[in-house]
Amino acid sequence: MPRTLLRAASAIVLTLAVLNVPAAHAQEATPVDVTVNTRAALAAVPETGIGANHAIWDAHLGTDQTADLLKAAGVRLLRYPGGSYSDIYHWADHTAPGGYVAPNTDFDTFMAGVRRTGARAMVTANYGTGTAEEAAAWVRYANVTKGYGVTYWEIGNENYGNGHYGAAWEADDHPDKSPAEYARHVVAYADAMKAVDPTIKIGAVLTTPANWPDAIVAEGDEGSWNEVVLSTAAQKIDFVILHWYPGALDRTGHVPDMIQLTREQIARHAGPGAERIGIAMTEFNTGSSSNGTTTQPGALAAADAYATLLANGVFTVDWWNVRNGIGAVTEVAGHTDYGDFGLLSSGGCTSDGSVCEPALNTPFAPYYALQMVSRFARPGDQFVRAGTDRSAVSAHAARRPDGSLAVLLINSSRDTSYAATLDYAGYTPAPGAPTVLTHTNGATAITTETTGTPGSRLLPPLSLTTIVLRPAPSTGPGAPGRPAATAVTDTTATIAWPRAADGARPVAKYEIHRQHGAVTEQLGETAGTMFTVRNLRPGTRYTLNVLARDTGGGLSWSSPPVTFTTATPATGTCRAKLTIQSDWASGYVGSIELTNTGAPVDGWTLAFTWPRTWQRLDSGWSAVWTQDGQDVKAVSEPGNGALATGATTTVGFVGAYSGPNVLPSVFTLNGRVCTGG
Known part of the structure; x- marks a missing residue:
């Protein structure tokens, strides 16, 4: 970006306090729960990650x-x-x-x-x-x-x-x-x-x-x-x-x-x-x-x-x-x-x-x-999921090849300290004080000390805090290789992965986990290196990881993630096709061609859900349009409510967005999921 466009467009170092500070100070801090889930791996840290112009x-x-x-x-x-x-x-x-x-x-x-x-x-x-x-x-x-x-x-x-x-x-x-x-x-x-x-x-x-x-x-x-x-x-x-x-x-x-x-x-x-x-x-x-x-x-x-x-x-x-x-x-x-x-x-x-x-x-x-x-997050580390229950506090985590785990906590509040309680899923920290790096408002350096416990930390206002934890001893197996998804339908997907290396004990089985933010849900397990996941929702994006468990119950690090989106049903009683007629990078005109492939209907309701909170309905035509939260409905008007078998009608709308425009992919006609266009 041009330089001209960019121009238009006494330091205090605070030391992190652990939660065994005097009660009067502890009561001043607002609680925040932090979840770190090493079962949900993300991308590896690249060699060239931190750059500048x-x-x-x-x-x-x-x-x-x-x-x-x-x-x-x-x-x-x-x-x-x-x-x-x-x-x-x-x-x-x-x-x-x-x-x-x-x-x-x-x-x-x-x-x-x-x-x-x-x-x-x-x-x-x-x-x-x-x-x-x-x-x-x-x-x-x-x-x-x-x-x-x-x-x-x-x-x-x-x-x-x-x-x-x-x-x-x-x-x-x-x-x-x-x-x-x-x-x-x-x-x-x-x-x-x-x-x-x-x-x-x-x-x-x-x-x-x-x-x-x-x-x-x-x-x-x-x-x-x-x-x-x-x-x-x-x-x-x-x-x-x-x-x-x-x-x-x-x-x-x-x-x-x-x-x-x-x-x-x-x-x-x-x-x-x-x-x-x-x-x-x-x-x-x-x-x-x-x-x-x-x-x-x-x-x-x-x-x-x-x-x-x-x-x-x-x-x-x-x-x-x-x-x-x-x-x-x-x-x-x-x-x-x-x-x-x-x-x-x-x-x-x-x-x-x-x-x-x-x-x-x-x-x-x-x-x-x-x-x-x-x-x-150093080159070669692996990001894993982390989250909090407070919007003012962000959490990130990365596991290291030596088994250590680093957690970055960001308190963006300008006037509130947060007493953080950290919960670790799939990871057991070693006892003892972790290494803590801190940068606070106005500080001219990052401080480093060994202090506190793995499970708690006081986060000053406008602060960056990194906690580096040593792992408890483990002899678990190696992590499975990157999975691949094939044969993806509206409700199923087949996941395959390279096998994990044995640790002190042989691998007994593999677990397939789905990411839900910082929480994971186990979808199944198998002794092999392939698994068909069932009961998925149509038109939904899934991110999965695979973990290996050995004969003694030891659990591996998670595999790299695989992401896929399920389709709409191959057959059904209706078909809906969304077409973008024009787009201006903050809104668009969309038309939906709706075909009745089932029994004749007299009066219909077309429904879909905005995938993101930053999307909304501005207006619509050829139906009565309403929005409730992220749910959108288009109800037939007196002149177009009758749809014989094989009949098609087209409705249109103006959508607006203030973030990436993930289009709705699942439409229902009178409550039944339609096939795609």
Whole structure:
């Protein structure tokens, strides 16, 4: 994102207290129950998970102090040359016509900083004003001439912002600014760049679900940006690129659907082998200057989003920006917020000189958020489910190869301490005090101590707390391999998995568990490595894990997850087909074609349920429409209530959404589930 758009758009260290503090203090804290469930595994922590953006307007990009600070924060990937500057930047002569290029920011200087940081590089090739030949020459220089071994190469930045959908901030000299033209060039870039180095990975720009201009179909296009790009270029790319500036601190709940919808689009358009295509969040920031870009509330939202995105399988999340410059100055949570979307201070002042940032390279609060996440979830760890019964407190957990378990607790309340009680499912902590890492409002470092018990913790307001637990001795079996789902119907699915390695005792059986948030439900067990799950609900998304249990009752870690969605019935007394006629990234016009395949009816009720709380009915026609909670009904009018066998009627509605738009897939006619269209 352009720097200009981002600008528009005495420290107290508190020590964690355990719950055996004096009664007067304990009574002041509000209770919160935390559940950590190691039976419900999520994604593994990637090597490149914690990332950040460098920009060629930052004269301190390549300094040793910058690299050392990023290394201390756990940054493992650095992106270059800087958002929308990528589409005006020419690497060979280090120029960006129309933009400012600071001294000492050339590619070699950037790579020196990458190496000192101990990170990987993500390079964005110039699509807007460049050529495939220019990009291929960059690959040759980087990986053949210099031997830098740069693996990840993006083709352009936010190229949907080239004016094709109305708004124009991204440079694009191509006369044709359609997604089809971008996709054709992605193919050409990929061919030219991989001819130089076949080992590199190519990324294509997608729109982020429920973020403009996602789902919009412009005049003359065959589909939305994502549909067209993936249909043409999917076989040539290795990952897709999302950017996310939610503009609020409470949008982490959107992440699972955001990533799942992206995966479904990839699977739909990439064909066999689509699972090889990764997802990278190469720009992320809370995007909320009023709620804190350099202060603790924004940092807590950042930690929550990083952990959630990585747990859902994104292979890198790259903070915008290492340094960005002072913006609108406000007071947030008792501290000055400089409106700077960076991790480190640039030391600059407002245009009138009335307010200046802290000294150059002073870490802002989000820096400590990234540092905490990197210490909580390390490459090779496995995220597992965790949850709480209070919206102000978020929980994440990750198990480590040595059997340790780390729990990250985020208290976003500005004035309430929470007395947390932690319950562990599928895990027995060793007795004794755990290691505790803490960052509180205004603190200039993360504190580390060994204190308290595994089952309780006091969470100060606006705090990040990581608890690292040692495991009780275990001789259980190894974890089963990743399951796969086949033969999925409306009510059944067959799950198969690689067998688990025996521990001290042989494996006796496998258990199949379904995730319900931080709680799991056992759906069955078997002595083999295949199981058919029955009694499932039509049109429902399921995430399952498999665990091995040995002859002595010892339980393994859970397998990686498998996610699938059941179908609608193959036969029935009705058929319903939902068609989206137009979409504007916050609402859409839908039509439902309803066919009666059973006995004649005189008067009908079509019903469905919104999958998410952020969806609603705005209006409807050809029926009497009502909404109660998430349940929607369309009741026939006097003129269209009679449906003979085989007869069809069509009704329409306007739906609105403020998060990823997971469409309803199950419709009932007079209480009976219809087949899909």
